[in-house]
Amino acid sequence: MISIKNKEDCCGCSACVQACPKKCIEMIEDNEGFLYPQVGASLCIDCGVCEKVCPIKNQKIEQSFKQTAYVVQNKDLSVLRESTSGGAFSAIACWVLKQGGVVFGAGYDDNLNVLHQYVEDERSLFKFRNSKYVQSKIGTSFLQTKEFLQKGRMVLFSGTSCQIEGLLSYLRKPYENLWTVDVVCHACPSPLMFRKYKEWLNLKCADEIRNIAFRDKHYGYKYSTMSVFRKEKDYHEGIDTDPYLRAFFRHLSIRPSCFNCAFKKIYRPTDFTIWDCFDVENFCKEMDNDRGVTKVLCHSSRAQSLILNLRDYLSICEVSPEKIIEGEKELVKPVAPCDERTQFFKDLNEMPVEECFEKYFPLTMRHRIEKQVRIWTNRLGIYKFAKNVFKKINGNREVKR
Template sequence: MNEIESYPVCYAGYSDSDERMLSSSGGIFSVAAKHVIKTGGVVCGAAIDEKGNVFHKCVENIDELRDLYGSKYAQSNVGRSYAEVKKYLKEGRKVLFCGTPCQANALAGIVGDDRKNLIIMDFICHGVPNPEVFRRYIEEQSGGKAVKSIYFRNKDKGWNDFTFKIVYRDSSEYARVFNDDEYMHGFLSNLYLRPSCYKCGIKGQNRKSDLTIGDFWGVQEEEPEIYDEKGVSVLLVNNEQADRFLLEIKDELFLRTVDINKVIKHNSCLVRPVDPNVMTGVFYRDYTRKGVKWAVNAIWRPSITYKVRNKIIRGLKKVLCR
């Protein structure tokens, strides 16, 4: 790889391994994680249980890595993960940590300057939803059936038309394309993100991660010759340590340098937070009484009566805020 003059360096890329179909986009995390495990290291990332609880855990073998693959669009409980990472680092082991930019910055602050065995990876973050909203949605959607597994970004219909999928223990399934599922629609409409996400300052070059990954949305327009319906990732190399690590895994990846502005054009969350949804208050009012699905649908696909009522409410708010 060429000598780097300035960071970050932006790549488009993907892995040709089977794990790419289990990953949200191009499978770069899976390649990095497997490499760290194979060289005696530890990987810490987000997993999800059958109740919809998202939590960070550290894994030391390849078989457990699958729990960490794929996006989880609910707030992760880091628990004792930061303390575990510090313990492994004191033992002289390499650690790969993957989390939101705020989790990555927090870990960087806890560990301090001695990061020679730590690779911190974050991702282009839309924002973190309220975990209680997600747990309640799973209860509503499941109707008492026992859940086996949950996938936020199933690729059965391809990367661009990914589905939200729940697999139940009776072998039945719920699967909807992301823009037709109530929870995913509410998430992407910014209805129930954490308040701090709307004013997130960890954008652009304010992040303390070594590597940043994400979806290369718009790749068909910007770099059509590398478009692949299995998924194409963005990879930002943010410093020299990340560049050295990339040298260890580059032979397992297809990588091409791209203009970062092509990424920002289609994924502005890299450099700025999303805007609040003016209907968030209405959602929470209805959600507490009637549930997630009802509250999202009332805003997303409202009846004429509901449209009129909410138009009046918004009008009153504007008057009162003057």
């Protein structure tokens, strides 16, 4: 039976839980807010299924194959505005919905907790747009996917690569009616950290939170902004000044498995891998408008045909696979561990949230100036040049994109 001795060896995909024939595995939250499987040993029949479906225990050797690559931008300006980068996901999802399919992705529940869910109509797709920088709870979505597939419905499943490899491992056989899209994933922050962040926001202002966009384009695409939408006054802070984003990019709040990610690779078992294109000037001048562009790597010929069918939705520019992955660390290399992480989680549990955030993310005049400098250098298109200057001011204390 499954037993987690080292937390780096479990990405929390829940494949084991959903595959157990005795339903005797539960996902239990640890003191950092991450879910891990726990077996009710009295019911276990020692069948070994949980171990067989675990994507970390059954890693496949990476093998090269022919790929195609594109940079794309959604033609619908409101979809593009809501999307993290170029709205590639929405275009693929719209196509699947038009075929009568079902789309799975990460969205909020009524209390702004992030979980995997499905939609069956285009109007509901907004739920999945925009990256939620918090680990999404998979729940029973693999089971639901299998049910739809067995009934012959087309399914698009989107998520991080560990979630999709978990799904494929859980399904244990290929389905022609399944499409998968994985987002390149820096790492996944803790749901506990997100709850504490919402607590902190509520202490700052009692006004009800209506929505949170982790990658809002309030200051343009290139300046990653956390936007909190309230009834009265919205909040827009970036990676220099927002405590949640600062914790994420300092690697304080992320899941242990992300430090040893088994799913970072070029040749993936998904149909599409999508990620940010911050260097569109190297690929397509017409898309260089600070509205967002997505890089798309197609791992199958059917994925290539599908993308080329999306010209009604997307501006598309074909590029070489070698060029699109050049220098993309997040695609292939796990993030570096952070020495302060254990103490941070201890403090997060024990200290009042305002004190804890003040200790780790003090907001000084320097941070506010950095924010303005980064916004303006991005707008003027001289950010890369200025980045070296930032590095000198910051040292390497906070890893920023």
